[in-house]
Amino acid sequence: MTTERESTPQRRPGGRPRFYSRRKVCQPCVDKKELDYKDVDYLKKFLSERYMIEARRKSGMCAKCQRSLAKAVKKARHLALLPFSPSQKGALPVHYRPRS
Secondary structure, three states, rough: OOOOOOOOOOOOOOOOOOOOOEEEOHHHHHHOOOOOOOHHHHHOOOEEEOOOOHHHHHHHOHHHHHHHHHHHHHHHHOOOOOOOOOOOOOOOOOOOOOOO
16 A cells, blocks of 8 residues: 555646646837727727627736727727628728629
8 A cells, every 4th residue: 555646747637737828928018009099900809700809818818908909999990990790891801702
């Protein structure tokens, strides 16, 4: 009867060991850049291919920057600098072909 633990890594019930990913950093805070509704190219970095604002978990933004990003994107959409959806004219990528 031994009281020592085995040296193998702990496994989860699914059979795979846990994966700890590195925490993402808030890009606007690192760049010391203010999120502005007129800087459309910078705002597009934080939008999905369907022009939806990425979640904080995915983008790695802090809560303060995420709120200011949402305000800037909404203002840019209202002023027609960004599309609301990919179906709007000029919003689709060049290589897109609709199904026939």
